Amino acid sequence: MSGSRARLGRAAGLISLATMLSRVLGLVREQLFAALLGATALADAFIAAFRIPNLLRDLFAEGALSQAFVPAFKQAQRAEGAGGAFRLGNTVAGNLIVLVGLLVGLGVFFAPEVLLLMAGDFAAVPGKFTIAVELTRIMMPFLLLVTLAAVAMGMLNAQERYGPPALAPAVFNVVSIVVGLALWAAGIDPYHVAIGWAVGTLVAGLAQLGIQLPPLWRTGWRPALRLDLALRDPAVRQVALVMAPAVLSVAAVQVNVFVNTSFASGEQGAVAWLNYAFRFLQLPIGVFGVAIATVSTTRFAEAAADADRGALARHLVEGLRLVAFLCVPATVGLVLLGEPIIRLIYERGLFGSWDTLATTRALDLYAIGLVAYAAVKVLAPAFYAVRLTRIAVMASITAVAANVGFNVLMHPGHGYRILALGTALAALVNCAILYVAFHRRIAPIAHRELVGHLVRIGAAAAVMGAAVWGAAHVLDDQLGHASFLARAVGALVPVAVGAAVYAGACAVFRVEELEQLTRRLRRRARR
Numbered sequence: 036m037s038g039s040r041a042r043l044g045r046a047a048g049l050i051s052l053a054t055m056l057s058r059v060l061g062l063v064r065e066q067l068f069a070a071l072l073g074a075t076a077l078a079d080a081f082i083a084a085f086r087i088p089n090l091l092r093d094l095f096a097e098g099a100l101s102q103a104f105v106p107a108f109k110q111a112q113r114a115e116g117a118g119g120a121f122r123l124g125n126t127v128a129g130n131l132i133v134l135v136g137l138l139v140g141l142g143v144f145f146a147p148e149v150l151l152l153m154a155g156d157f158a159a160v161p162g163k164f165t166i167a168v169e170l171t172r173i174m175m176p177f178l179l180l181v182t183l184a185a186v187a188m189g190m191l192n193a194q195e196r197y198g199p200p201a202l203a204p205a206v207f208n209v210v211s212i213v214v215g216l217a218l219w220a221a222g223i224d225p226y227h228v229a230i231g232w233a234v235g236t237l238v239a240g241l242a243q244l245g246i247q248l249p250p251l252w253r254t255g256w257r258p259a260l261r262l263d264l265a266l267r268d269p270a271v272r273q274v275a276l277v278m279a280p281a282v283l284s285v286a287a288v289q290v291n292v293f294v295n296t297s298f299a300s301g302e303q304g305a306v307a308w309l310n311y312a313f314r315f316l317q318l319p320i321g322v323f324g325v326a327i328a329t330v331s332t333t334r335f336a337e338a339a340a341d342a343d344r345g346a347l348a349r350h351l352v353e354g355l356r357l358v359a360f361l362c363v364p365a366t367v368g369l370v371l372l373g374e375p376i377i378r379l380i381y382e383r384g385l386f387g388s389w390d391t392l393a394t395t396r397a398l399d400l401y402a403i404g405l406v407a408y409a410a411v412k413v414l415a416p417a418f419y420a421v422r423l424t425r426i427a428v429m430a431s432i433t434a435v436a437a438n439v440g441f442n443v444l445m446h447p448g449h450g451y452r453i454l455a456l457g458t459a460l461a462a463l464v465n466c467a468i469l470y471v472a473f474h475r476r477i478a479p480i481a482h483r484e485l486v487g488h489l490v491r492i493g494a495a496a497a498v499m500g501a502a503v504w505g506a507a508h509v510l511d512d513q514l515g516h517a518s519f520l521a522r523a524v525g526a527l528v529p530v531a532v533g534a535a536v537y538a539g540a541c542a543v544f545r546v547e548e549l550e551q552l553t554r555r556l557r558r559r560a561r562r
Contacts, residue, residue: 053205054201057208062314063208066381069384071384072225072229072307073384073387074394078306079154079157079163080157080163080164083153083296085170086296088139088178089177100278108190112193120190120193122261123268128186129260131183132179133262153296156300169230174236176237181240183244184244187251194254196250196251199246203247206242207243211232214238215232215235294439305454308397309451312394312401316369347478348478348480356547358406359406359492363492365405366402367499368530368533371500372526374391375507377391396452399455400452404462404463407462407463408462410470418477423477429468430468433465434468437461442454492541495540495544496540502532
């Protein structure tokens, strides 16, 4: 392995580890939130309020900005040196301070109107809509903080300084957890808990930005307010032009969130149940999907630069095989063990047994789309690598349209659970469109290889599922789930049994990914 590939492997490993840390800490944060606010009207109001700046964050900051800014920064670095690259960074940051600052101001001023569109049914519960507006106005500046954090992340990543940006989300969660523990210890009423958590969100956002500034300073960057709102600088204009299709692609996904919140707002607790379930689902998506996508994106870029369509197809098949190897058993595990795990993590304080059952029902349906969620993270970068961004955008838009249509037809008769199913089906639609488009527009895919792999993985996951189901039922019959120890044993022992049985079944069915993983672990153990 060359030096550059070795650095890439270490970077991918660091990002994966940091992502896992962030997801685990995120679950702890959600655990505290559930204990403090449960699935009450205040919890619904807080989640809807946070969704507005968070939706805009996903739209303008982390996803779209990173795709557009990092290549432009590296190009400026090569052409003009570090000084030119930092000037570009300061100009992009200055433009965003103005534009996002204006957006924050509009969000604060028009918070009631936005919430009427997003969660108008909150008005049917006395005080629920009012507190949602108040929380929205408190948390809107979070958007500006996280946007500047995304610019800092881009400048550091472009200089191959991956550590602080990768750890920044974990820092956000740590600060949120500290705030939550302080609110728990203070014993204050739920209303002031919601207000305190909103203020804590701003503090956590500031910490997420702050952890990246010292290492950025050490690279030679110095803050300077620069503006180019007219986009006269070609590099700044390039960032804006590349962001446009990326924003459209992310916007399509975020419309799903907006629409689902609007549907769920009429059912007490539904916004919170869906949020808890999807947050839990994000653990395997983040750990597996982000790690695989990080490596796949780089491989796609190299193959596209060499105009090697065959290599693109091979890298895609490798990525999808790994997605199946990791996410098919995770799907089975979530469906079979969702209730005991959610009970272990969330059920305390204001989060009761009914909330556990309601959240589990949503998680069961969200899990249907887990493989597709992760597969899209592998498929979509291939289209950006070969500059077929329009296809990726249209796939996202089509998926959103399918989700909205499904919800309109099914939600009135089936309630909040149908929103989770619609989200999963939208991911499957997105994945299918990208898969077919790749085969037709980029390079032929080895379907037979993938189908054979899926059959072996499916058989191994079925054996694992039978063992998990048996272990879970035996433990529940013997121990129940009244005490914390019984809950921990009932949730974690079947997970361990499932992992061992799945590994054994993969060995029997000769799944190559298991052999590769075993070889890597042996090499690391020897080192």
